[in-house]
Each structure stands twice: as structure tokens, then as C-alpha cells.
Amino acid sequence: MPGASLSRWTLTYFACALVCLLVAESLMVMGFGYPGAAIDAPETLILVHLVAIGWLSLLMCGALFQFVPVLVARPLLGEALPPVALAAILLGLLALLAGFAGLSDLIAVPPEMLPLGGLLLVAGFGAVMLSLGRTLWAARPLALPARFVVVGLAALLGTVLLGETFALVLSGRLGGDMALSLLLNGVPLHALLGLGGWMTFTAMGVSYRLLAMFMLAPETERYSTRLVLAAGTLALVLVAAATPFAMSAGAGLAGLLLAAAATGLLAMGVYASDVVALYRQRKRRNIELNAVAAIGAFAALLASAMLLVALLATGQLQTRIGALTYVFAFGWLGGLGLAKLYKIIAFLTWLECFAPVLGKRQTPRVQDLVDEPRAAPWFGAYYAAVGFATLCLLVDLPTAFRLFVGMQLFATLAIARHFYRSRELLNVPPELRRGFARPHPFLPPARKVP
């Protein structure tokens, strides 16, 4: 039978991801890391990796374990791997953060902590790639959205390998001119492959299918989507191809990155037109909050692209990279994540609690699990806070920045509370939830849901 089943560990991934986001936002409110510290200070590296690995990557992995089977209409292969991967990634992240803390003498840890953390991350993400890769490989030929995921996973591989190389150099385990030169020049490649390749490209691919699915838009394979796939892949290949230049401190590095930026911007532009077309062609006129809130994320992606062009044109990219990364990570990736979580948590909870008795007794709709009018303002507050915080970084107002991050933290907490209410069936009318056990907030169901 074609179809996918419920991914058991996805909600555990989401819960861990949300905790990392809340911790990262709290640290920023307290003035930890950039802009109080330098952009390459260990404190900033702690923040960046807490957000990139803890929040965004765990979110993405949890979502992919559920949605890759939907994309390819086949069950996930290697079902035992998600909990193993989660444990390895969490341990790896902790070791990595401890290693960074050791670099700035916040705590005393042996220098090997960094590469050990990196190794655990390689193992954890390796398990993710193995499980998803096998599932995708078995489903060839792949539809377009799934091909985005393949490219995203390849970028993830590049990201973790570069990261582990840096960790080895920083700990003194790997030496030589080339290794040192890679550490000095290769950080942008690591960041671009991670934020641009792994997260953005994968999110783009999944969004094509999710937007069409939840808004009932036609799922036609557009020529323009092929162009996004080709241009985006080319941009990532250019970034990866810059690695030898970074190792030799070659002159070609800047040129390759500029070419990658141009093709990447082209891919983003065509993607934007595809998204507008999906929203316009939707059959479901009264769209749900997850689709409305996602518009804020698309706006943030557009703002990031425009900011990148403006910074390149004025030669301020180096000095303002923090602001660009902030709006990209929290506005685009984080905003899209929170918006889609609002739907996915309700949908998975419905599957877990009510699907087994469908047709046997009256069941609520997925929409009965959420309270959109009360949740909507918090998404608005979240995006407003991210926007103002970014502006503060652009005009050097560190205290105001912390104030707006505080607002962002408050909005995130309110949205997380809505996730909890939906998960615990607190929005479902009592007569419809009578007789149903409330599921565990974030642990998998005891019995397997088919």
C-alpha cells in the first residue's frame, strides 16, 4: 500500500529543538556572544551552533523522518536509527559547546573535546543520512521535492566534515599550512553549506510539497522548479569547489563565492515566484495559520536576499554579516519552522490519538486541536521582534537588540505553549476528547501506531 506511517521520534526531536531555541534566545537576552562579543569569539560560536545544530538541524531531521516517506510515498528505512541519531547529535552538540567554552576559558576541558563532539555529530548526522538516504535511494526515480532533499543531505555531509576538520585544527590534532589556511578561510563555506545548502535547500524542497498539500494547490512539476533545483545545486557545488582555494588561500576563493551568491540569488528569486504561484493557485481559499505565518518567513528570505545585495554593493558584508545571519536564521528558517510546527504537531497528534478510531466513533478534525485566533498574534510578535533585532544589529544598538530578543523569546514561549496545548488536546471540545488518553508531550507512543 502506498503511504507513510507515523514517525515515532519526530516529536522528541521537535521538543529538543525548541529547548535549544529557548536557551539560545535566553543567552542572547543576557548579552552572551555577539554583538557583545566578537563574531568569531567562542561565545558567539556557542550561540551559532546551539541555533544551527540544536534548533534548526534537529527540527529539520525530525521533520524529514516524517516527510521524506510522504515525499516518496514509501515507509522509512532504518527505523531504529532516529533515536540513535538524536542521542549522538545531542551528546555531540554538548561536547562541541563545552569545547568552545574551553577555548575561552569559561570552563576547563581538554582540547580534544571539540573533535570528540564533532565526531559524535558526524556519527549522528551520518545515521540521519543513512536512514533518509536509503529511503530515497529505494524510491528512485525521485520527484522534484525529494531531489532537493538529496542535495540538502549532500550539503549536510560537507558541512559536518568541514566542521570536524576545523575542530581537529583548533584542538591541535591536525596541523600544517593547508589545514590552518582552511580554518582561516573556510568558515564561510561551512556556514553556506549548512545554512544555505542543508537547511534552506531542504526546506525549499519540502515546502513545495507541504504548501501544495495543506493549501490544496496543484502539484504540477513546474519548469521553474527545475531551474531552482539546477541553480541552487550549482551554487552549492561552487561553494564546495571553493574548498581547495580556501586550503591554499588561493585568489579564486572570493570569485567562486561571488558566483555562488549570484546563482543562489537566482534560485531564491525563482523560488519566490514559485511560492507566489502556489499561494495564488490554492484551492483552499481560507488558508490556515501555518500557511499565513509562513508568509513572514518568505518575507524574511526576501529581506535576507536584498540585504545581501545591499551589503555586497556597499562593501559592508564583513562587518554586517551578523545581522544578515540573524534575519536568515531566525526570520526565514526559524519562522518557517515555527509556522510548520504549528500544523505538524497537531497533525501528528491527531494521527496518534484519533486516527485508530476513525469511522468507529466521532473524531475531531485536525483543526479542532489548534486555536488559531489566539496563536496568530504571537507569530506576528515573533517576526516583528526578529525584524527589529536585525535592525538593531545593523545600526549598532546592542542594548535595544537584547530588548527585542527578549520580545522574541516571549513570543517563542507563547508559541511553544500553543504547541503544548495542541499536543495535550487542550483545545479539543470536551465532548470530542472524552475517553481518549492524552499523549505524552514529547515521547513516542508506547504502542506502535501503524
Next chain:
Amino acid sequence: MSRAEDEDLAGQVREALKLVIDPELGQNVVDLGMIYNVSVTDRCVATISMTTTTRGCPATGFIRQAVEDRAWSVEGIEFVDVQLTYDPPWSPARIAPEIAGLLGR
């Protein structure tokens, strides 16, 4: 007579399926146009051809099972064969006119 009985039973099965809702749209699968065909032969064998709004949707197995269970519940039905098809794919045009405003205007 048996043909009329078969048709009557098919009508009963169709009516029974109205208790199965699509969790996303909140309406029953019959009015949403997801049940392509219901036929009964030999006064006891029901064959149902159905689809879902999205291919690969994780709720598919549950909806199919619910359709099978409901058909079984009709008195006289002894065997149920539910065939899942995506040819032709479901489209909102299949929604019954009575609930056509469901998706908004």
C-alpha cells in the same frame, strides 16, 4: 431481483461511509468525492474504489481501514475489497455542491 438488492446494498454501504471524515477537511469522504465507486455483487461482496486528497499522506492507511470497517458494518456484507487509486487524482471539483463552500471563496 438480486441486481436490485445489490444496488440497494451499495447505497447502504455508501451511506455507512459517511461516518468516515477526512481529518484535514473535516467532512465525510463521500461528500468530498474521495469514494470513486461502490459496487456490491452476490448480495454480500462490496468493492470500493477510493482515493485520498494527497498521495503518500500518513493518514491514508487509517482512512482506508475506516472505510473497510464501515462497509463491513452494513448488514449482509460479508466481504469488502477496498482499492486505493490515484488515477484520476482527487481534485476539489469532486466536492459535493452542498459543501462546496467548505474551502472558502
